[in-house]
Amino acid sequence: MRKLGAVAATGMVLALGLAAWTRQPAPPAQGGGTISGKVKFTGAKPAMPKIDMTEEPKCKAKYQGVPTDETVVVNANGTLANVFVYVKSGLPASYTAPAPAGPVTLDQDGCRYHPHVLGIQVGQTLAIKNSDGILHNIKAKAKANRPFNISQPAVMTSTKTFDKPEVMVALECNVHGWMHAWLGVLPHPFFGVSGGDGSFAIKGLPPGTYTIEAWHEKYGTQTASVTVAGSETKTADFSFAAK
């Protein structure tokens, strides 16, 4: 019965999210400009420690080999994944962006967070999903926002919101000390995360000159200044070096 309830709740949240997503208008500000680029990685690719999931057979069974820590993920094409790239400053003071109605979902699957790095808008719903069906706790070590630490002992979804911009909020599970995720909370939708090919794109920007920051959990931050006008696409590449 309980499980059914949890599944139903999960379904409802997902359905709501889907509904909101389909209703979501195209990028704001009539097309606008785009900043895209790649995050390169130079130097020796660091070896990430293996994660011993013996204590959690359910999670361990989800992997072919031995899963490794995700602090540094270097892609096959030599680029760096999980870099949070966002507009740090440059938006007009009058600029306001209402929080999208749909949630951003953080999934706990295979005793890892998916995605590992993500962005959300102030006031937007973060749906925290437990697909593993084993005990996870989700601790948000927020500093500008109030933190939280909640428990999810079964397949279920909990929701949270953040009141203030904060780059980045560390999320962690204390039952599984290796589980970390990073959440960027922004008052606007202009952010992206470098993916499996190292690329990112920030779309729908009003004309202006922006300070773009690229943040990585181990390698720190880099900034670039980019001016966009109309609906043009500008490139901003970043490069992080092994330490």
Added chain:
Amino acid sequence: MTERALLLRVTLVVAAGTVPLPAPRSLAAQDTTAGKRVYVKWCAGCHGDAGAGDGAAAASMLPRPRNFTSGLYKIRTTASGQLPTDADLERAIDEGLPGSAMPGWKGRLSQAERRDVRAYIKTFSSFFADTGQHVVPLKFSSPPGGRTSVAALKVGRQFYDSIGCRKCHGDQGRGDGPSAPTLKDDADFPIFAADLHQSWRFRGGGSVEDIYRRLRTGLDGTPMPSFADLIDQKFLTDEELWRLAQYVRSLSPAPPEVRDVVHAPQVPGTVPVSPDDSAWTRVARSWFPLEGQVIHKSRWFAPAVAGVWVQALHDGKTLALRVSWDDRTESPDTAWLKFEQRILETVAGDDSGPGPKAEPWPDQLAVQFPRHLPQGMERPYFLMGATTDPVYQWRWTSRPRRAFAGLARGIERFDTLPGAPAGEATYEHGEWRLVLTRALATPDTANEVQLEAGRAIPMAFFAWDGSSGEHGSRMAVSTWYFLALDRPTPPGVFISPVLAMLVTLGLGLVVVRRAQRRGATRSGG
């Protein structure tokens, strides 16, 4: 959060933004200037001048003093991540936080001083001045009946398992779960999962109500989450959460009273040598609290063993002493080596050079006696004697598993004696149970205490948890207590009162008879 709750929240936020709310009471209304004076004098030594939890004494403490700058508090009546209420802060200041270095200030500071300092510590975090923060205590229900019924505890245990308490707190609740050695708090300091068998050391209090509240609110800044969402999501009912609280409470005995003397009754036959002999279930146990060794270098402010339970029996020839204590690890345990290193790095100790390195130390226990029974109250120095006045000790180590005896001449010097007590130990679910036995009388009367019935035998305890980095002077110590070997009660003790009663009854009857007879004679005449 359900959709309705979300809607309600949105409505509240909107309302807060548009409807003029009454101005929040200015902080200046409470006297933060006076509060600062109190703070500087009594609090800053641990909590630091700027409230960052980094006072002069902080570096050696575990748990660390509260860092007030984040506005993050463990013990609250508010939801996870929310600010505490004034009443929450008042309770912490008045009652202190058991199991930590924070004392209660009710008897030391006036009510005005406590109120002022409470106002002052709130100035360390901007969150308290943020009118967007809604500090609302949760509404707590009352406990359902049937607190100790077997059925109630069974329900509690069922949820203890299903919501994963055992992951950190362990199968039997002694803080020895598989995730325990990886735990850290928000400041990255190592943190222990609470030993649920010592409710009198729970920071927020050990009553069923206190435990229930911690389950609802979580302990902010620690790995302990809030379980409130589970009620909203119908994973468990409020009553079932109460059953869990009752189960957790049932793991601890009543808060022990510390008595000076442990009595060893005399048993017929021979004393039990095994720690799990059923004979021990009929013997009262006494609690002896231990403290960190902070007198000699290297000092140790974070003792892992909070105290020992002691039972004693003798059979006229041999003494059996059963010592049991909670210890998360059967040391040495490689799974805890990293945790040990983190403890040693956190609890810097004192100025005795570079911090010690984690090593696979064993667990150890020592029982200390004087070499000779004193005539008066004169006893050797409690902290392992002195060069000129050594003490006689029994020592036991977990690896190699053995018991031996010797003379300690201060912490640094221990000379093993040929005669040793017999030792038998069991480790199970975070608990050591050890029985040490030795003849009451031994040939080496010069060095080994001769245990005589009817005498007060001074006795003290020392404990080391190897996996917490405890070794040498980094240990937990007790003061002197006493062991008393009881003499068998002579039969006269039981017969005399009965005889006395019979005589009194007989005399009484005689008196009554006489009085009645006299009365009868008078009325007849």
